[in-house]
Structures are given as structure tokens and as C-alpha cells.
Amino acid sequence: MLISLVRNELEKTWRSRWMVFAVLAGLFLLIAVGLYGFYVYHEHRWNPPPPAAWQGDLRHEMANNQATIDNLEKIKQQGGPFSGGRFNGLRLDDAIANLHREIAGDQYLLDNNIAPVSAFAMTRAALFGLGGIIMFVLIRIFGWLAAEQIAGERSDRTIAILLSRPPSRTQVLLAKAIASFLTSLGVVVISFLVAYAIFGFLMGSMGPVTGQVGLALDGSKPLNPTNLVVMPIPIFLLLCLGATMLAVLCVQGMSLLISVLTGRWAAIGITLAVLFGATIVSSVVSAIISLISGSSDTAHFLNYAFFNVLAPVGSIAPIFGNGPTQAGKGMSEFGSEVATLAVWTAAFFAAGWFFFHHKQEAG
Amino acid sequence: MTAMPAMVEVDRLSKDFGKVRALDDVSFSVAKGEVFGFLGPNGAGKTTTIRILLGLLHPDGGTAKIGGHDCWGDHARAAPLFGATLEQPGLYSYLTGRDNLRQFARMLGPVDERQITDLLALVGMTERGDDKVKRYSMGMRQRLALAQALLGKPRLLVLDEPTNGLDPNGIHGLRILLRKLATEQGLTIFFSSHLLSEVEELCDRVVVLHRGEVRAAGPLSELMNVKCFSYRIDVSDVNRALDIIRSVDGARAETGTIKDSITVTSETDIARRINHALVSAGVGVDQLVRTQRGLEDIYIELTGVPSGSPLSAPPATVGAQ
Numbered sequence: 001m002l003i004s005l006v007r008n009e010l011e012k013t014w015r016s017r018w019m020v021f022a023v024l025a026g027l028f029l030l031i032a033v034g035l036y037g038f039y040v041y042h043e044h045r046w047n048p049p050p051p052a053a054w055q056g057d058l059r060h061e062m063a064n065n066q067a068t069i070d071n072l073e074k075i076k077q078q079g080g081p082f083s084g085g086r087f088n089g090l091r092l093d094d095a096i097a098n099l100h101r102e103i104a105g106d107q108y109l110l111d112n113n114i115a116p117v118s119a120f121a122m123t124r125a126a127l128f129g130l131g132g133i134i135m136f137v138l139i140r141i142f143g144w145l146a147a148e149q150i151a152g153e154r155s156d157r158t159i160a161i162l163l164s165r166p167p168s169r170t171q172v173l174l175a176k177a178i179a180s181f182l183t184s185l186g187v188v189v190i191s192f193l194v195a196y197a198i199f200g201f202l203m204g205s206m207g208p209v210t211g212q213v214g215l216a217l218d219g220s221k222p223l224n225p226t227n228l229v230v231m232p233i234p235i236f237l238l239l240c241l242g243a244t245m246l247a248v249l250c251v252q253g254m255s256l257l258i259s260v261l262t263g264r265w266a267a268i269g270i271t272l273a274v275l276f277g278a279t280i281v282s283s284v285v286s287a288i289i290s291l292i293s294g295s296s297d298t299a300h301f302l303n304y305a306f307f308n309v310l311a312p313v314g315s316i317a318p319i320f321g322n323g324p325t326q327a328g329k330g331m332s333e334f335g336s337e338v339a340t341l342a343v344w345t346a347a348f349f350a351a352g353w354f355f356f357h358h359k360q361e362a363g
Numbered sequence: 364m365t366a367m368p369a370m371v372e373v374d375r376l377s378k379d380f381g382k383v384r385a386l387d388d389v390s391f392s393v394a395k396g397e398v399f400g401f402l403g404p405n406g407a408g409k410t411t412t413i414r415i416l417l418g419l420l421h422p423d424g425g426t427a428k429i430g431g432h433d434c435w436g437d438h439a440r441a442a443p444l445f446g447a448t449l450e451q452p453g454l455y456s457y458l459t460g461r462d463n464l465r466q467f468a469r470m471l472g473p474v475d476e477r478q479i480t481d482l483l484a485l486v487g488m489t490e491r492g493d494d495k496v497k498r499y500s501m502g503m504r505q506r507l508a509l510a511q512a513l514l515g516k517p518r519l520l521v522l523d524e525p526t527n528g529l530d531p532n533g534i535h536g537l538r539i540l541l542r543k544l545a546t547e548q549g550l551t552i553f554f555s556s557h558l559l560s561e562v563e564e565l566c567d568r569v570v571v572l573h574r575g576e577v578r579a580a581g582p583l584s585e586l587m588n589v590k591c592f593s594y595r596i597d598v599s600d601v602n603r604a605l606d607i608i609r610s611v612d613g614a615r616a617e618t619g620t621i622k623d624s625i626t627v628t629s630e631t632d633i634a635r636r637i638n639h640a641l642v643s644a645g646v647g648v649d650q651l652v653r654t655q656r657g658l659e660d661i662y663i664e665l666t667g668v669p670s671g672s673p674l675s676a677p678p679a680t681v682g683a684q
Contacts, residue, residue, distance in 0.1 A: 001470075001472075004469040005469070008470070012455060012458075015458055016455075156455065158455060160414070160449050160453055161447070162453075163417075163418065164417035164419060165467065165470040166471065361414065361419040362414065363449075
């Protein structure tokens with residue numbers, strides 16, 4: 001019975017909202033064509049560049065870092081007005097020490113054949129396609145679609161027939177949640193594949209799919225033996241996909257809860273207001289707190305709000321390069337965000353189920 | 364009440380919406396195979412009762428059962444026994460009529476395409492079954508909703524204002540179809556409508572609900588046989604005639620809806636006495652007609668809806684001068 005109900009929901013979503021998916025497909029196509037056009041214009045070539053091994057990139061980075069160290073040492077030895085200055089916000093001695101650590105970290109990766117996470121087309125596509133701006137947009141579309149699941153039936157006056165039929169309310173709600181999840185999974189996988197194809201082209205190779213990648217526990221520091229999590233590429237991909245879909249599920253849980261309680265337009269309005277507005281309000285609050293306290297870490301508690309952690313993949317690592325990123329990123333933060341999302345998701349679905357089970361449909 | 368086993372049992376049902384009491388101690392039952400009329404003006408509590416029967420609302424007091432199963436607490440067992448249509452047909456406008464039936468059929472088990480085709484034919488929708496519902500008229504939606512209610516071969520049909528939007532031919536067709544379903548398939552029909560003539564022609568028994576209370580319940584034949592006489596008198600001077608008629612023992616008179624006419628009701632037959640009194644007083648009587656007391660008259664008496672409804676039954680002439 002549940003499978004039949006899920007099939008019903010998938011059919012309804014597709015037949016009523018095919019235009020949304022058509023627009024998304026058009027957008028993907030437009031982005032791909034635009035990027036290709038930019039590539040041709042910038043690189044003066046139609047075909048992909050020759051593939052470059054990640055080891056070469058790392059050696060190049062090490063050479064650059066060594067050159068920077070040499071320059072900083074020269075400035076120090078010459079004395080003068082710049083010798084007491086700062087580099088990248090650090091005192092020269094600290095900057096030089098950091099660069100040495102980066103070189104040592106890179107050398108460790110080379111020696112142990114551990115690629116940085118941005119080394120391959122597939123891992124870059126996972127970071128880009130399952131995090132960042134793409135998921136920011138998609139997750140709001142998924143929220144909107146889920147907000148219509150129950151409220152739309154109420155507006156169409158089909159809720160009475162739906163609930164008067166033999167399947168229990170639990171089954172009806174579960175079918176709607178599963179159908180929403182499957183639909184969004186399909187879109188997310190397609191968006192990842194599009195990103196994978198784009199990065200495969202730009203990097204000249206679809207790259208290995210069975211190697212290992214290294215991830216920083218603390219993204220603000222370079223990879224080194226004490227700041228490293230190593231995992232196979234497929235596991236990394238599944239980790240990113242799982243975290244992304246958990247965020248999607250969290251939003252769908254919230255949307256379904258709102259949908260249970262309100263009519264169609266109220267549900268859509270409240271859902272989008274939360275997904276857009278709450279993030280903006282939170283950013284303002286975070287800025288004020290940071291300004292008052294003088295430290296960005298003081299406002300970190302806001303990351304326990306679900307709407308601030310809806311793109312956990314974006315917290316794993318910067319999408320391009322292996323350099324250090326801002327504080328509060330890396331696998332530790334990723335784990336914290338996933339745990340936060342899991343708690344909120346469970347709470348949303350439990351509340352949605354409770355209210356749907358007891359909701360009286362007076363018409 | 365009837366001796367046959369009950370398909371619907373409503374016992375001391377009550378329901379409040381905030382401070383408004385929608386249902387107050389409502390009790391009735393519908394026997395298996397019966398065509399049951401559910402009457403009442405707007406706000407009487409009909410839809411609330413139906414929504415409780417369908418498991419959409421939880422009663423505050425009392426019980427509602429279908430086939431012996433509680434409509435809220437044991438919905439999973441009650442639901443397969445009935446099919447329902449509501450006042451506003453709940454259909455997916457972006458799907459075809461056939462796909463709508465497939466949707467609802469999947470909620471009952473494996474889809475039987477042949478049954479869907481048969482049902483579309485039964486409600487006269489074969490030719491439009493593959494059109495999207497958004498292109499349907501209200502009448503076509505009602506017919507498709509009826510087909511939806513008949514999916515899964517239910518034993519009880521709950522119909523809330525099923526004639527809404529139907530043209531006279533459609534109403535006639537629906538009446539024949541429901542009669543056929545009741546007699547040939549033994550289907551129990553719970554028919555809620557404001558069209559009293561439909562209820563009068565179709566139903567074996569009725570319940571009249573008003574302000575959340577049952578005002579009358581029983582076989583139509585019994586309700587119609589309550590002793591009461593009703594007349595329409597066309598006179599030359601209405602005001603004088605009213606005074607004269609009101610002086611006749613047992614007569615209740617009021618101005619009629621037709622010009623120069625008076626409506627009179629009485630518990631005894633006073634036609635000759637009225638006629639005599641008017642003629643003796645020199646008031647010209649153009650016509651004195653005994654009107655048949657229909658369901659509508661009973662309904663008006665019970666619910667207090669003002670007389671003069673355009674749905675009056677045709678008069679039967681008994682005498683004139």
C-alpha cells in the first residue's frame with residue numbers, strides 16, 4: 001500500500017509541477033553552456049585542457065610557498081619599514097612558520113600518496129554540486145514543493161477524500177515524505193552529475209574514482225598528520241550526498257509541519273520566509289554579536305539553528321585550492337552541523353506526524 | 364428505526380467548534396440497503412456529521428459507526444465500507460478523469476482498469492475520461508466524484524449535495540442510477556441534499572437536522588401522513604378575508620405568495636367552513652385549493668425556514684367557488 005501511495009505522490013508532484021523541473025533543467029543547461037563559452041573565450045580552445053596530476057599541483061604550491069618564505073626572509077634581513085609589518089594578517093615570523101607547516105603538510109601528502117580533497121573532478125563536483133549556491137537554491141525549491149504536499153490537498157479539497165480512504169494518516173504522511181525525498185534525491189544527483197561533467201571537462205579528466213582524499217579536521221589549518229581524515233573517494237561522495245540529503249530532509253520536515261497546519265499560500269509563504277528571512281536575520285544578529293564581543297566565535301551558537309547549517313558540505317573544505325580557510329570549517333564543524341540537522345529533522349517529523357494525526361479537517 | 368442491521372449508527376453525537384455547538388446529542392441509524400435522506404438548512408450540522416462519518420473530524424461526545432466500526436478510532440476498518448462525495452468535488456484538476464480514478468483506486472488496492480472504464484461509462488464520462496479535470500464543468504466533476512465514490516465496490520455511499528451543478532437531465536439520471544444501485548446491488552445510500560423534491564422521490568427514510576439537533580426522523584410515508592390540512596384561497600379582498608378566516612376555529616392564515624391569495628393550515632378539514640364564512644361576509648372567493656402537504660411543508664415547519672419557497676409541491680384542486 002505504501003508503495004502505491006508513494007507512486008501517487010510522485011505522479012501528482014510530476015504532473016502538477018513539471019514546469020519547475022523543466023526550468024531547473026533549462027538552468028543547468030544554461031550554466032553549462034555559459035561556462036563552456038567562458039572557457040573557450042578565456043582559454044582560446046574548444047577542447048578540454050590536458051589533465052594535470054595533483055602531485056604536480058602540490059609541488060607547484062610548495063614551490064610558491066617556498067618562494068614566499070624566501071621573500072619574507074629577505075624583508076626581515078633587510079630591516080627597514082616592512083620588517084616589522086604583517087603578512088596575511090600575521091607577524092612575519094608567524095607567517096613564515098605557517099608556510100613552513102604548509103610545505104611540510106604538502107610533503108606529507110606527497111609521501112603518503114594522499115590527495116587533497118579538491119584534487120579530483122569527482123570530489124570537486126561533490127563540494128560544488130552538493131554545497132554552496134546550487135544547494136542554497138535547490139533546498140528552497142524543495143521546501144516550497146514540500147510545503148504544498150498537505151496544504152495543497154487542503155486547498156484543492158482533495159484532503160477529505162484522501163483521509164477518508166483506508167490508508168492511515170501515518171501512511172499518507174510517510175508516502176508524502178518519501179515522495180518528496182525521492183524527487184529531491186533525483187534532482188540532487190542530476191545536479192551533481194552536471195557539476196561532475198563540468199569539472200571533468202575543466203580538469204581535463206573525469207579522474208580516478210577509487211583513490212583516497214585527505215580532509216582537514218580544522219579547515220583553518222593546513223593538512224598535516226595531526227589535522228587529517230583520510231577516506232576513499234566513494235565514501236567521501238556518499239558522505240557529501242548523505243549530509244546534503246539530511247539537510248533536504250530537514251527542510252522538508254519543516255515544510256510538511258507547516259503544511260499540516262496551514263493552507264497552501266500560508267504554507268509556501270511561511271516556508272520561504274523562514275528559509276530566506278531567518279538566514280538574513282541570523283546574519284545580522286551574528287554580525288552585531290561579533291561586533292560587540294570582538295570575536296566571530298561568540299556567535300557560533302547560531303549554528304545550532306537549522307537554517308544556518310543547511311549546506312554542511314560547504315563546511316568541509318574550500319572548493320578550490322588546499323589553502324587554509326576561515327575558522328569554524330573542516331570535518332569537525334561538518335560533524336557538528338550534521339548532528340544539529342539530525343536533531344532538527346527528527347523534531348520536525350515528529351511534530352508533523354503528531355499534528356497531522358490529530359488534525360481535524362473541518363473543511 | 365428499522366429492524367434490519369444498521370450500516371450507519373450515530374449515537375448521541377455532539378461537536379463544538381469553539382463556543383458554537385454544531386451537533387447536540389444527534390442520534391440516528393441507517394439500515395443496510397436503505398436510501399436515507401439527510402436534511403437541514405445551512406448550518407444545521409449536516410456536513411459536520413458527514414465529516415465525522417468520514418473520519419475527518421473527531422466527535423466531542425457520542426459515537427459514529429459504519430458497519431459497526433468507529434469512524435475515528437477504527438477508521439481503517441470503517442473506510443473500506445464506504446465511498447463518499449462531498450459538496451465540492453475533491454479532484455486533481457491537473458490530472459485526467461481516468462488518472463484521478465487511478466489515484467483513488469490505488470488507495471484501495473491494485474488498480475482494476477476495467478472497473479475504472481466501467482465506472483466512467485456508468486456516470487456517462489467515457490468520452491471525456493481522458494481530458495484533464497480542469498476542463499470539466501461542475502456537473503462533470505460531480506459525476507466523476509460519484510465514480511470515485513463507487514471505486515472498490517463500497518457497501519455505503521455517502522453523498523453530500525451530489526446534485527450541485529447537475530442540469531435537470533443530470534439530476535434525473537443520478538436519481539435513476541442511485542435507485543438502480545440501491546435495488547440491484549443492495550447499496551446503502553446516505554443522501555444529503557437541500558433539494559427536497561430529490562429526497563422525497565429517492566429516499567425511504569429521512570432525518571431532519573436543525574441547529575445541530577434532530578427535529579424529525581422516520582420513514583417518509585409516516586412523516587407525510589401527519590394530520591394537517593393546507594389550503595390556498597384566492598379572494599377579492601385579502602385583508603378582510605384574513606380577519607374572517609382567523610375567526611374560524613383552528614384556522615391559521617397568512618398572506619400567500621401569489622397575488623390576492625391566502626395560505627391556510629389547520630389540523631381538521633375546514634374548507635367548507637371557510638368558504639361559507641367568506642361568502643356570508645360578501646368576500647368573493649375565486650378559488651379554494653387544497654394543497655398537498657409535501658416534505659417541504661414538514662421541513663419548513665420543523666426548521667422554521669420562511670414559507671413561500673419556490674420549491675412548493677404542485678397543488679391539488681379540491682373545490683372552488
